[in-house]
Amino acid sequence: MKVTIGGNYIHKQNISNSKSIMKSTITMTAWKFDEQMIMFPLVLLVIVCSHPTVNGFEVFLINNLGGNTNLAVHCFSPQVKNLGSLVILPGDDFHWEFGINIGTTAEYECDMGYGNKQKRFQVFAERRDALRCGNQKCYWRVDRDGLYLYIKEVDDYQKQFSW
Secondary structure (H helix, E strand, C coil), X not given: CXXXXXXXXXXXXXXXXXXXXXXXXXXXXXXXXXXXXXXXXHHHHHHHHHCCEEXXXXXXXXXCCCCCCCEEEEEECCCCCEEEEEEECCCCEEEEEEEEECCCCCEEEEEEEECCEEEEEEEEXXXXXXXXXXXXXXXXXXXXXXXXXXXXXXXXXXXXXXX
8 A cells, every 4th residue: 555645635545456445535535524624613713813803883972962062072991992082063973993802892981071061971882782783883962961872773862871
């Protein structure tokens, strides 16, 4: 029997009779099948690890306070990063995108204020908002009486937080 290692499989060849050749072909096919069964999860693992984010989300804060009222905002993620402080002009919005890393959860909070009102709001919590926000976009409308989230299921804004 002659054994040759080449390519991605071991090829066995028995020159003396055809039954052995048939058997070696089956062995070779089984080896290739096993290799594919091993390679598929490895390739999948490499793909997943090279793209550590599973879902991308976008959060919008819309200043709906009316009049000439500016909205002061400072947003951050306890786990990831500080988005900084800014002022959202009347009718304007501020938004950001982020991915959720495998094995972690994402949360974002914003300190917001206008006039004599100031409060911290949790504007994204993966467990709470991942399904509520349509198309992975969370739209928060900031009104004088609180924050309203657009809920895709009901196709309308619903009040979530009061000042």
